[in-house]
Amino acid sequence: MKLLLVVPAKEERKERRLKGKAFQIPQLSLGILASLTPEDVEVDYVDENLEDINYEWGADLVAITVMTATAPRAYEIAQNFKKFGAKVVLGGIHPSILPYEALKYADSVVVGEAEYVWQQVIEDFKRKELKPIYYGKRVDSKDIISPKREIFKNKGYYFTSILQATRGCPYDCDFCSVSLFFGRSFRNRQIKDIIKEIEELNHPLIGFLDDNLIGNKKFAKKLFYELIPLKIRWLAQASLTIADDLELLRLAKRSGCAGLFIGIESISEGGLKEINKRYQKAKTLLEKIKRIQEEGILIEGSFIFGLDSDTPDVFDETLEFVFKSKMALASFGILTPYPGTKLQKRLIEENRIITYDWRLYDCGHAVFKPKNMTIEKLQEGLDYCWYQFYSYKNIFKRVFSLGYRFPLLGIPVLILNLSYKRMLFKTTDISSWFSQKNYGFIPETI
Template sequence: MENSIILQRLLRRGRNEKLIKQDRVKKRKKILMITAENKEINSFRKKQFNNFIQITMPYLAGFIDESKYDIVLIDEYNQRIPYDNHFDLVAITVNTPNAVHCYKIAENFKQQGSKVVMGGPHVTLLPEEAMSYCDYIIVGEAEETWPKFLEDFYNDCAKEKYMCDDIPSLRGLPIPKRNLVKKRFLTKGAVIATRGCPYKCSYCNLKQIYCDSFRTRPIEEVIEDIKNIRSKYFVFWDDNFFGDIEYAKKLMIELRKLKKKWAAQVTLERCQDEELLKIAKEAGCIYFFVGLESFSQEGLNSVNKGINNVDKYKKIINLIHHNGISIQAGIIFGLDTDTKDIFKETLIACNELGIDGATVSILTPLPRTPIYEQMKNEGRLNTTDWTYYNGKTRVAFKPKNMTEDELYEGYIWFRKQFYSIKSIWRRLRVSKANILYNLAMNLGYKLSI
């Protein structure tokens, strides 16, 4: 009898331990996902009113099984990191100018007992550096490695490093969890349709952070994603929306039915196709972001941007404006051929061509890019403090034909002059595209400056 009682107790204890173990497995873990932004960049960006969200974290959140994880999404653009809360896992996407800031965030959470995983451009460029500041890293594109890591972490068997070994397909991607994005409305609509770029500009790190293959997402899936955006306005977050012209045309024909307004990044030489421009306008396009970079052909050639032909700028830009689409020009100062005259020459050219808006940057030699290696070999890098590599508030290298101060002061002078009332008036008179929208955007930039 006594042996029977003991046996029953042992069986009950075994069942209880099994139930406790199962309950532990079923318990959801808390994950904090951070789009980091240091104070210096945040102060610069907050003055500009048309900043769309960084889509990475809402997109990666779409892969997460919410029966296993409670998700908190924080974007430092307009939110504070909840250091006082406990999280099982903290995920941080790291770009180069925010790397030092991200490492400090990771240190803080690790001291509190949280595990930290990092991914993004800087982690992919310098994985060994990043690994010394966190528990896990995800290198390269994450469509296959991120879900695998999440499953392994949930089951307490995560590895330190997850590498992208195969080229991920863009088929079957999840809809970004935009409901997790707070304090945004008009600027939470960002969409991925393609990935990669056919070109190899020496200052660009796309070839180092992505698999070298231009890919497209199934059109029906892109359209479904766009339908998920409540706002009338959105942007394509692609590096080169016209990388495959026939695909772009088919997508935009379907997009016409949604009657939304949008912008996309394209290369100027692809805009010589008037049928493409007409379809884009009918589909709701109001803006192209175009990487003009420079009005010096010698400067463009020096950074392997020979696809831009300065002699054709006027003809192609007129064609874009004629089709009712505005141009936000990407402009870079500090190329090796630039002299102190470049700032005034660029302003004159922008006014004459009716460039609607400009995103102006200081040349930034990002790690592992050809221009970084060149400047490193020439002893022209000022620092490896990645905070200097933001292209907006600091100069990270020694220019060839001017001092660092002259480059920075010329860059600031151009921004102020470009968004002066005189320049705004001249440019809008030439462009005549989306006048009211352009006026509001230009005045917004003027107030920020």
């Protein structure tokens, strides 16, 4: 039996795949499926962002991981494989929320986490008794296993030393799918398993792919303490609350934290309340960012536009904030009503969703009517922020300022900014996308 694990590209990226290669990282969830697959099954893995799919490889079963923005492409791939006689299973956040939509294109859908059902899927496939839907129960933290990394070898990734230490997030921001998929129960793996995995990775720079590595601060402190002897550098995503606990922040630094991706989202109190990010207060944002940076930890802040409280001034105000904060990197996006989220429910009720073309659900496109500006203004404002932040003038200003305070960080930050600039402006073309036709996927009732 031959099993192919597939990461679909967004259509546009498929055409321009090599340009954003440096930022592609392997899909650990598919590596976990590979780990769970019995030895007698031949397994291969293809990431369409990096290489073409070989439909003639002879796959008997194909498993595709699907996010909302890649769903239309995943459905196309699924149907292509069916023409070659393969059975197709879809999993990931999007099919878990909209399983009946996904089932129109595939033989089977895994809803939720796959660990406890994957072996059943394989057995059922072998007996030709594949069920339409498998409901994966929430995985106990002790059962979270390491991915089989051999499948990522020679696939063209630059950076593969990544892992997950936790699942879920204790918060419940109303635009976010994390709690929908993983629940609000924050689960952390056994520290000894995490350390073992890092030792096996044997790389000086590690990336944690957790949604919020410090979701449980007690656990995070223990983990950071155990990381100190490994003498690695690491990057992760964390909430700004790390700045509230100096012991945690200093342990993060001592254990090798080099940079944090932090979802700041909005710089206004009204905006933060609106998205239910109540643990963050607008008036303390700058002070907390400063506290983290003073420890020599770089920050990439992420911001979203299109909140009901946003007016056309939000773009300049946000830029002013990011420049003032001196953060090393920033990313900007448009509020996106992902299926199943509270945000989507509200916007449906208010009749403000303008398209269900899932390809546009990538935080780069306005898919709903904003309250205090036009759709065009929202789209233009987004592009404006990207261009301003990543203009050569601003990149060099930022790098000189950072390099002055932290001499060792100047060059890495310059490389990161230039790579980001190259990726952004060669792999996405935000405004031209918006004029694309609506492919008219109809959502299920949620």
